[in-house]
Amino acid sequence: AQSVTQLGSHVSVSEGALVLLRCNYSSSVPPYLFWYVQYPNQGLQLLLKYTTGATLVKGINGFEAEFKKSETSFHLTKPSAHMSDAAEYFCAVTSGSGNTGKLIFGQGTTLQVKP
Amino acid sequence: GAGVSQSPSNKVTEKGKDVELRCDPISGHTALYWYRQRLGQGLEFLIYFQGNSAPDKSGLPSDRFSAERTGESVSTLTIQRTQQEDSAVYLCASSSGLAGLNTQYFGPGTRLTVL
Numbered sequence: 538a539q540s541v542t543q544l545g546s547h548v549s550v551s552e553g554a555l556v557l558l559r560c561n562y563s564s565s566v567p568p569y570l571f572w573y574v575q576y577p578n579q580g581l582q583l584l585l586k587y588t589t590g591a592t593l594v595k596g597i598n599g600f601e602a603e604f605k606k607s608e609t610s611f612h613l614t615k616p617s618a619h620m621s622d623a624a625e626y627f628c629a630v631t632s633g634s635g636n637t638g639k640l641i642f643g644q645g646t647t648l649q650v651k652p
Numbered sequence: 653g654a655g656v657s658q659s660p661s662n663k664v665t666e667k668g669k670d671v672e673l674r675c676d677p678i679s680g681h682t683a684l685y686w687y688r689q690r691l692g693q694g695l696e697f698l699i700y701f702q703g704n705s706a707p708d709k710s711g712l713p714s715d716r717f718s719a720e721r722t723g724e725s726v727s728t729l730t731i732q733r734t735q736q737e738d739s740a741v742y743l744c745a746s747s748s749g750l751a752g753l754n755t756q757y758f759g760p761g762t763r764l765t766v767l
Contacts, residue, residue, distance in 0.1 A: 541694075543694075573758075579760070580655075580656075580743070580758045580759055580760040580761060581695075581743065581745075581758040582758075583755050583756075583757075586755070627694060627695065629695075638683065638700070638747065638754070638756070639685060639697040639700050639708065639711070640685075640687075640695070640697065640756065641697065642687075642694040642695040642696075643694050644692075644693060644694040645693075645694050
């Protein structure tokens, strides 16, 4: 069975500071990993995904994440936070072969950006 | 182009009533997913449709929940004899194939409140 743990339900950073949102996964098969963002009163939007290949993945809005198999982690980072980054972020996992592609989500992390 | 749409956007119902939630996927997307997001929790997979294959119903929480899809178009999620614990945002997503590689695009959700 697959699972996702996001450490920290709320993260607060100052504008311009580093953003680090933590995600650890459990999977018995090679995982496909995703970060989604949900802005207030909007639907989920894909930030980035890892399937195969390069383990450092770049996404939209300056976000990136690195797949570390040895640590079973897929942490999301952004060098400099912007006020518009305030949102809820979800890490998700699925497996790439022989399954339906259904996503298993973490509990979400709310990012607050202070001026 | 048009994204995934869902209706209604909000639904308030009384305990014991039946409700129907509708999802219009992106045209041409063969895969369709339903998820549930309860307050303060991550998204839970409910059901998956892929073309004419038998749906994956493994996430449905009880036999009060059912879903149908007509071909590769509209899907309806039905909840019978609603309970207060059914209160949640119900999200629909579609993708152009197996979502291991293909991104799932989410609709804005239907917020269901059971009084």
